[in-house]
Amino acid sequence: MPGAPSISTKSDKDFPRNIPAPQAFSDPYEQRAFLKFRLAQAYRIFAKYGYDEGVAGHITVRSPQGVHFKLMQPELLLLAAYMIHSAVHEARPDILCAAHSHTIHAKAFSALGVPLDPITQDSCAFYKDLSLYTEFRGIVEDHKEGQAIAAAMGSSKAVILQNHGILVATKSIESTVFFFMSLEKCCQVQMLTDQAAAARGMKPRLIDPENAADTHRHLGSEMGGWFNAMPEFQLLEHEEGKRFEYLPTQ
Template identity: 30%
Template structure:
């Protein structure tokens, strides 16, 4: 299968303002995943729900590298992973299995991000999972779930088990598979992934040092979210997001096309 991202005119002005902003933000998130080296060729997905009763979502055109994705090339699909517009780009319905399950079950999970990073998969394979070894690890640990590996996520019956395991958590480690975050906004989901990924990187490095480790006490983990809200003035990912967009604009602003 060959894919060309030359889709012709921009969709700006041809979709609602709300949808266009989500397209820009999600395209930016794909570019940032590539920038930080968290992509896995064309595999894994980031998705976001478009406001409205239709339960429509934006997802990457299957076959495109993450650093190629633009706002206009994102594909609008339904909960079954089927295209609902005349986009010329292909989608991977099987790849939307995890995302559709979470979007359908969690009204607050407007954005879902999933990665296969080396450090994320490494920690997912460790029997104790994420350890409280760093300040970065505390935020995921305050809202972390696990889902056991059942093979490539293409079976409908796995959805119910995945949703049950996730519960109301905002972070999930998919055993032997990778990392997942969900949040009301693209900015929050990306910040969550940044922190979870960094915590995994630190853990892998700490364990490689072959020295005794000091764990953070549970009572500190229990209050970390309220402390984080004070530090960020309850803005969450929106505090860092404008700076991340400025970084992308300096590197290559074509994600906005």
């Protein structure tokens, strides 16, 4: 992002001064247009990695229904009131974006009903920042079920929904996309590690709590998620030749 301003180390002392900052807007209508543009991009990135499952799963700031992720454009986005997402947004006024889908490895790992272990640098991004919801009552069609999921999530940025999948919610679309993608991979690595360890008659070696917490502080932050997500959005814009352009109505 050439020419982008650098973030202030006053907001996050662990990041160097030369990291570009998230885009800021003085016009709320321009900000809203950008969020819609970015959210549509997030759906197309999910589609690229096969995170769509029919019309199940959603990403909100705003969420569509009945449209394949690959076809998503800003004008197709609708105001969302889905049972899980509305409850999460209601319970967590600090978050901007929430993503939930039925991805392969997350579904498989969620069926174990156990939390993620700190076995890799990447999994430490979720160290003590990942909750577990141990109930499955079928398709979520009741607001109380959404509230129960939100309560189980607590202040964490992610929750494993037993027999269901994962949900990630953060302060930006970009960091939500990155941490969702990362958590899906961590679920895959956890299962591969458990399988390999069992075959050798041993247990995986965990990262000690002090180093796990320190790694989380660096990699699990909001800015860490945003910064790591940017290559995906930049690549999408390069491939599509489409960047955000605000054309205010007269």
